[in-house]
Amino acid sequence: MISVKQIENVAKRAEELKRLINYHNHRYYVLDAPEVSDAEYDELMRELIDIEAAYPELITPDSPTQRVGGEPSNAFKPVRHRTKMLSLANAFSFSELAAFFNRISSELGTNEVEMVCELKIDGVAVSLDYDHGMYAGAATRGDGEVGEDITTNVKTIQSLPLRLFLDSPLDTLEVRGEAYLSKEQFKQINEERGDAGQLEFANPRNAAAGSLRQLDPKITAKRHLGIFVYALGYAAGVEFSDQWELLQYLKIAGFKVNPHIAKVGTPKEAYEFCKEWQEKRHSLPFEIDGVVIKVNSFAQQEKLGITSKAPRWAIAYKFPAEQKTTKLISVELNVGRTGALTPTAVLEPVVIAGSTVSRATLHNEDEIKRKDIRIGDTVIVQKAGDVIPEIVAPIVSKRDGSEKEFVMPRECPVCGGEVVRPEGEAVARCININCPAVIFEHLIHFASRGAMDIEGLGESVARQLLDKGMIKDVADIYYLDKEKLLSIEHFADKAAENLYNAIRKSTDRPLARVLFALGIRHVGSHVAEVLADSFNSIGKLSHATLEELIKIQEIGPKIAESIVGFFHEERNRTVLEKLHRAGVKMEQEKPKSTNYTRSFAGMTFVFTGALTLFTRDEAEGLVKSIGGKASSSVSKKTDYVVVGKNPGSKYDKAKSLGVKIITEDDFKRLISGQQERGV
Ligand code: IVH
Numbered sequence: 001m002i003s004v005k006q007i008e009n010v011a012k013r014a015e016e017l018k019r020l021i022n023y024h025n026h027r028y029y030v031l032d033a034p035e036v037s038d039a040e041y042d043e044l045m046r047e048l049i050d051i052e053a054a055y056p057e058l059i060t061p062d063s064p065t066q067r068v069g070g071e072p073s074n075a076f077k078p079v080r081h082r083t084k085m086l087s088l089a090n091a092f093s094f095s096e097l098a099a100f101f102n103r104i105s106s107e108l109g110t111n112e113v114e115m116v117c118e119l120k121i122d123g124v125a126v127s128l129d130y131d132h133g134m135y136a137g138a139a140t141r142g143d144g145e146v147g148e149d150i151t152t153n154v155k156t157i158q159s160l161p162l163r164l165f166l167d168s169p170l171d172t173l174e175v176r177g178e179a180y181l182s183k184e185q186f187k188q189i190n191e192e193r194g195d196a197g198q199l200e201f202a203n204p205r206n207a208a209a210g211s212l213r214q215l216d217p218k219i220t221a222k223r224h225l226g227i228f229v230y231a232l233g234y235a236a237g238v239e240f241s242d243q244w245e246l247l248q249y250l251k252i253a254g255f256k257v258n259p260h261i262a263k264v265g266t267p268k269e270a271y272e273f274c275k276e277w278q279e280k281r282h283s284l285p286f287e288i289d290g291v292v293i294k295v296n297s298f299a300q301q302e303k304l305g306i307t308s309k310a311p312r313w314a315i316a317y318k319f320p321a322e323q324k325t326t327k328l329i330s331v332e333l334n335v336g337r338t339g340a341l342t343p344t345a346v347l348e349p350v351v352i353a354g355s356t357v358s359r360a361t362l363h364n365e366d367e368i369k370r371k372d373i374r375i376g377d378t379v380i381v382q383k384a385g386d387v388i389p390e391i392v393a394p395i396v397s398k399r400d401g402s403e404k405e406f407v408m409p410r411e412c413p414v415c416g417g418e419v420v421r422p423e424g425e426a427v428a429r430c431i432n433i434n435c436p437a438v439i440f441e442h443l444i445h446f447a448s449r450g451a452m453d454i455e456g457l458g459e460s461v462a463r464q465l466l467d468k469g470m471i472k473d474v475a476d477i478y479y480l481d482k483e484k485l486l487s488i489e490h491f492a493d494k495a496a497e498n499l500y501n502a503i504r505k506s507t508d509r510p511l512a513r514v515l516f517a518l519g520i521r522h523v524g525s526h527v528a529e530v531l532a533d534s535f536n537s538i539g540k541l542s543h544a545t546l547e548e549l550i551k552i553q554e555i556g557p558k559i560a561e562s563i564v565g566f567f568h569e570e571r572n573r574t575v576l577e578k579l580h581r582a583g584v585k586m587e588q589e590k591p592k593s594t595n596y597t598r599s600f601a602g603m604t605f606v607f608t609g610a611l612t613l614f615t616r617d618e619a620e621g622l623v624k625s626i627g628g629k630a631s632s633s634v635s636k637k638t639d640y641v642v643v644g645k646n647p648g649s650k651y652d653k654a655k656s657l658g659v660k661i662i663t664e665d666d667f668k669r670l671i672s673g674q675q676e677r678g679v
Contacts, residue, residue: 005646007055009648009649010051010054010055010058010649011055011058012648013047013051013648013649013650014048014051014052014055014058014063016632016633017044017047017048017051017633018048018060018063018064020044020633021041021044021045021048021064022064023215024036024041024044034556034558035554035556036556037556037557040635040636045064045065048063048064048065049065052065076140076148076149076150076213077148077149078142078146078147078148078149079137079139079142079146079147079148079149080145080146081127081139081144081145081146081147081174081233082174082233082234083174083233083234084144084145084306085125085127085141085142085144085145085147085176085233086144086306086309086310086311087141087144087309087310088292088310088311088314088315088316089310089314089315089316090290090315090316090317090318091315091316091317091318092317092318092320094267094271096315097267097270097271097274097293097315097317098267100267100293100315101113101266101267101270103312104295104300104304104312104313107303107304107312108300108303108304112265113265113295113300114242114263114264114265114295114296114297115263115264115265115270115293115294115295115296116242116243116244116247116261116262116263116264116293116294116296117261117262117263117264117270117273117274117291117292117293118230118258118260118261118291118292118293118294119258119260119261119277119284119288119291119292120288120289120290120291120292120316120317120318121178121180121228121258121286121287121288122180122203122204122205122286122287122288122289123178123179123180123181123204123205123208123228123286123287124140124141124178124179124180124205124208124209124212125140125141125176125177125178126138126139126140126141126150126154126176126177126178126179126212126227127139127140127141127147127174127175127176127233128154128160128174128175128176128177128229129172129173129174130164130169130170130172130173130174130175131171131172132169132170132171133163133164133166133169133170133173134162134163134164135155135160135161135162135163136151137149137151138150138151138153138154138155139151140212144309148213150212150213152217153211153212153213153214153217153220154179154212154227155217156217156220156221156225157179157225157226157227158224159226159227159256160227161253161254161255163254164253164254165252165253165254166252166253170235170236170237170238171236171237172234172235172236173234173235173236174232174233174234174235175229175231175232175233175250175255176229176230176231176232176233177227177228177229177230177231177255178227178228178230179208179212179225179226179227180204180205180208180225180226180227180228180286180287181204181207181208181211181223181224181225181226181286182204182224182226182285182286183204183285183286183287184285185204185207185223185224185225186201186203186204186207186287189201189207189211189223190207192450192524192525193524195445195450195516195524195525196522196523196524196525196526196527203287204286204287205287207223208223208225211223211225212225226256226286227255227256228256228257228258229250229255229256229257230247230257230258230292231246232246240298241297241298241299242296242297242298243294243295243296243298243301244261244263244296247261260277263296264293270291270293270317271317273291274290274291274317274319277291278319281319282353288319289318289319290316290317290318290319291316291317292314292315292316292317293314293315293316293317294313294314295313295314300313301313321382321383322352322353322382322383323352323380323381323382323392324350324351324352324357324380324381325350325378325379325380325381325395326347326348326349326350326357326378326379326381327347327348327376327377327378327379328345328346328347328373328374328375328376328377328378328379328391328394329346329347329348329375330346330375331343331344331345331346331362331368331375331406332344332345332346332359333409333413334437335412335413335414335430335435335437335438335441336437336438336441337438337441337442337445337519338429338438338521339412339429339430339431339432339435339438340427340428340429341408341412341413341419341427341428341429341430342361342362342363342364342427343362343363343364343365343368343406343408344359344360344361344362345359345360345361345362345373345379345391346358346359347359347360347379347381350381352381352382352383352389353383357381357383357389359389360381360388360389360390360391361388361389361390362391363426364426364427364428365406365408365421365426365428366426368406371391371393371394372394372396373391373393373394373406374394374399374403374404374405374406375403375404375405375406376402376403376404377394377395377398377399377403378394378395378398379391379392379393379394379395380392380393380394380395408421408428412430412432412435412437414430414435414436414437415430415432415434415435415436415437417430417431417432417434417435418430418431418432419431433569433571434472434571436466439466439472439473439474440462440463440466442474442519443457443462443465443466443471443474443477444458444459444462445517445519446474446517446518446519447462447477447506448517450513450516450525451509451513451516451517452506452509452513452514452517453506453509453513454477454499454502454503454506455498455499455502456495456498456499456502457477457499457502457503461488461499464488464489465477465480465488468487470484470487473571473574473575473578474517474575474579475575475576475578475579475582476578477503478503478507478578478579478582478583478584479578479582480500480503481500482496482497482500485499485500506584507582507583507584507585508585509584509585510532510585510588511532511536511537511538511585511586511587511588512525512528512529512531512532512533513525513528514538514579514584514585514586515528515531515532515538515541516528518566518572518576520562520563520566521562521566522558522559522562523559523562523563526554527554527555527559530552530553530554530555530602531552531555531563532588533601533602534552534601534602536587536588536589537586537587537588538576538586538587539586539587541563541567542567542573542576543567544563544564545564546560546561546564549563549564550637551602551637551639552602553602553604553629553631553637601627601628602627602628602629603627603628603629603639603640604628604629604630604631604637604638604639604640605623605628605629605630605631605638605639605640605641605642605667606630606631606632606633606634606638606640606641606642606650606654607619607620607630607641607642607644608634608641608642608643608644608647608648608650608651608654609643609644609645609646609647609648609651610644610645610646611642611644611664612644612645612664613664613665613668614664619642619667622671625671626670626671633650634650634653634654634657634659635657636657636659638654638657638659639659639660640659640660640661640662640667640670641654641659641660641661641662642662642663642664642666642667643661643662643663643664644664
């Protein structure tokens with residue numbers, strides 16, 4: 001007989017698995033940043049399938065086993081909106097705007113309809129809840145009726161008022177707005193992702209959505225999202241007469257309301273506002289994809305009503321993605337820090353979306369073939385908002401036969417070294433580790449702000465140092481004297497002295513920065529910090545095995561392999577030796593934040609069953625205090641499973657995986673041992 005308790009445990013485990021799998025699904029499909037190997041993922045999936053086969057009543061529509069193709073956003077609790085979150089009907093031309101106006105004026109029986117024009121912010125719609133003037137929650141739009149709870153993530157947005165500036169705040173207020181990323185932030189996030197070897201976000205909207213769907217609000221906070229509010233969801237006990245008044249109220253209440261708004265009375269005036277912002281959009285620090293036109297009076301809005309999806313009193317005028325035709329002059333190959341050869345289209349310059357475009361990304365060889373783009377073609381180039389310009393298609397009818405197909409060379413255009421494209425990979429790489437292009441990019445990264453931060457060592461200086469043969473690798477910069485630096489063009493005494501000092505100063509950078517600067521593939525600034533805190537020394541890290549690395553939370557097989565491969569390379573070891581001799585920091589005394597021994601740093605503990613000596617929170621807090629991590633599920637990476645009374649399935653799982661199982665008393669001893677030693 002199966003006890004109720006056991007069934008409860010299975011149900012709990014099923015829920016946990018769904019959450020875990022959805023989380024990993026999201027990391028993989030949405031963020032393109034997996035944390036677990038395919039095998040580990042499959043293992044979780046198999047366990048859930050088994051449970052659901054034995055207990056079909058546990059199957060829910062949100063179970064990943066029920067997901068066809070993936071709707072990877074169920075990681076957050078569902079929230080039912082008090083009133084539906086609507087979307088908008090679109091207009092793409094003046095005549096569509098005029099048709100909208102004609103319809104509403106005929107339904108209202110008057111031509112005198114005041115409308116409010118607002119910018120259409122290209123971000124993520126959110127609903128914000130206030131309880132007696134205090135921030136009480138936030139949700140995404142979801143399907144309009146039920147969204148996801150993003151309360152803690154939205155709370156990190158600095159421009160969000162946590163307490164409203166109102167003398168007598170309403171009992172309940174729900175407002176709607178758009179969370180967005182500035183163009184500047186978007187660029188920075190993509191640069192960081194590029195450095196870490198992650199796929200870049202296609203546009204600020206995707207980046208904003210990704211930022212709001214982080215399980216760790218600290219990451220959201222680092223993204224510096226903004227928020228504009230523009231609509232009411234629900235307000236208890238207050239009547240607004242129109243949209244304009246509402247916007248003023250929201251502004252006074254402390255919300256960020258976009259200042260570029262206008263009252264208009266005719267479709268022509270509305271269209272002029274649209275045109276004006278279509279032109280000026282590039283001067284804004286954030287992305288807009290159109291203009292929203294709303295009937296101002298709430299009485300008139302009510303009269304017009306809503307359809308199942310959108311209000312009948314508003315319309316979104318969408319800006320067209322800007323396209324131009326031009327000539328593809330040639331294809332240039334850029335050799336990156338990892339030796340990757342990226343083809344770039346060199347175009348006859350054209351002005352698109354407010355800026356001159358003379359280059360466009362071609363991604364890779366397959367993409368060029370797929371689109372059948374040939375050198376000499378007349379091509380359609382598109383720039384949607386702040387996205388990198390791209391070639392949409394060639395105009396085949398304009399060909400005269402002189403066009404040439406692009407062929408990836410077998411030799412590196414910079415050093416003549418061999419170019420290799422491994423089976424199944426899209427990227428071709430120069431495999432010469434001494435390729436000057438690779439060294440150049442590496443040096444620029446090494447000296448960059450987030451790395452060794454060497455002021456004065458920019459592209460032009462780097463180029464000269466390499467061209468003049470003054471350095472062969474990054475470590476050589478520490479052996480340049482002032483005399484040598486004076487031979488750099490346009491370098492007077494002072495500049496040489498400054499650079500010399502900046503180089504010397506950089507030897508003092510913390511270990512994590514040095515690790516990041518080394519440019520190990522897949523080791524971005526965050527991973528570098530994790531590694532620094534786990535090993536405290538490059539020497540120790542260089543001896544770490546794959547198994548040891550994979551045990552560390554946040555280090556997956558891809559990163560681990562890259563690290564081991566890096567230290568295996570003779571040339572890298574020579575560079576490290578030279579850096580060490582030059583006095584660059586290769587160690588840190590203690591892990592940064594706490595005072596625990598390395599033996600517990602990064603170790604993972606899982607608790608199961610009822611604890612009698614501590615509350616769960618206390619136990620997890622203690623784990624943190626000794627530098628470990630508390631996790632909710634057992635895997636091969638778990639170091640200790642602490643069992644209380646009536647342990648659940650985690651206990652069996654730990655046994656089957658051979659994970660160390662300890663009692664609460666053992667745990668207490670372990671902790672006090674650590675604390676008594678005062679480490
Ligand atoms: S009003 C019923 N105003 O555009 C009210 N929406 O394509 C519906 N948006 O889902 C929204 N800026 O996420 C409104 N000033 C603005 C907006 C705006 C951006 C977004 C919003 C909406 C989507 C519709």
